[in-house]
Amino acid sequence: MSLPHAILTALLEKPSSGLELTRRFDRSIGYFWSATHQQIYRELGKLESEGYIRALPTEQPTRGQKKSYEVLPAGRAELARWTAAAQDPKPPRDTLLLRLRASAMVGTTGIEADLRRHLTLHQRQLAEYEEIQQRDFGPGRDTPQDRLQHLILRAGIDLETFWTRWLTHALEEFERLPAPEGSP
Amino acid sequence: MSLPHAILTALLEKPSSGLELTRRFDRSIGYFWSATHQQIYRELGKLESEGYIRALPTEQPTRGQKKSYEVLPAGRAELARWTAAAQDPKPPRDTLLLRLRASAMVGTTGIEADLRRHLTLHQRQLAEYEEIQQRDFGPGRDTPQDRLQHLILRAGIDLETFWTRWLTHALEEFERLPAPEGSP
């Protein structure tokens, strides 16, 4: 129930076409809400038919032709409503932890390499976030909007920091572990 | 693609009926992979028909009758395969961060209360984890299995710690923010 609201947010930040949205979902917004272009187009159609957004008047309504959308007042209202409404955090779904638990039953053979891979992925993501922080949040940027954005970015940074630390610790633990139960 | 493997893991830890599994998914396993009883029954049927598990011989194969399952060798093998296979971490989907970003566009009215609510929820979860740590991971428990389980628990603890810290920080930030843009 969040994709439409993610799109409304993105369109409020800047009216865009489907493809532009897709690109932005690969960067900033996608860092905590990813979506494919098919999802986005489908949802744009739905949002338009519900009167939350409208296509910018650019004539050509044919296929393969760029079409930009902007948010209508009804869309902004719906977004405000949704933002303010209470929502329970949904239980995390983490495959890696699940696999680790499985490996306690069937042996740790093979999983260590993937832990290492995840570690570098998280380190890379962390570096990317820190670069953004350096670039976009120097001193001076201090409007309420900037502070909110920075707050969000810091969540990303802290999360990735947690993962890199935890994975490092996990790998150290593995060193100390006896040979995998699968191959004694 | 992970629910069947979560179930296999749970059944390896201890053969169980659908309802028992459901209860365990509400506690330990559900901390990082939740599932409803309907999902579980459906998946049990599938796993049985694929030859990964079998019902323990308890006669009565009728409805409303308790039926326990155990993992067959093929199931264990499949679980081992899946555990060792590389998997990309999937991009996080976090509604709260999304709402915060939306609130930078439509105003922060209303969201603060929910941040506070989330904070207490995370604090509660953290307390629960720490209790488990105290209870189940005192000194002495030091088999490879124990260490893996503890590692997983620590991920939970650190994650909840991150959220409580970040939410606390966010709420402090809100104090310093001017009156919500939605109501000036």
Add this chain to the structure above:
DNA sequence: ATCCGTTGTGCAACTAGTTGCAAAAAGAGT
């Protein structure tokens, strides 16, 4: 002119998870 890769839009089918409801058995109370 026409072929060809790129940009941009979109449909359809599939997979996974959620919600709502119901039916069979077992035990408890009267």
Add this chain to the structure above:
DNA sequence: ACTCTTTTTGCAACTAGTTGCACAACGGAT
């Protein structure tokens, strides 16, 4: 014996996300 509740199992319909592919326009290269 009989209803009534609880336990346990399950079906069916819905929602959200994923995968695979197709089709139109545009801009350059031959």
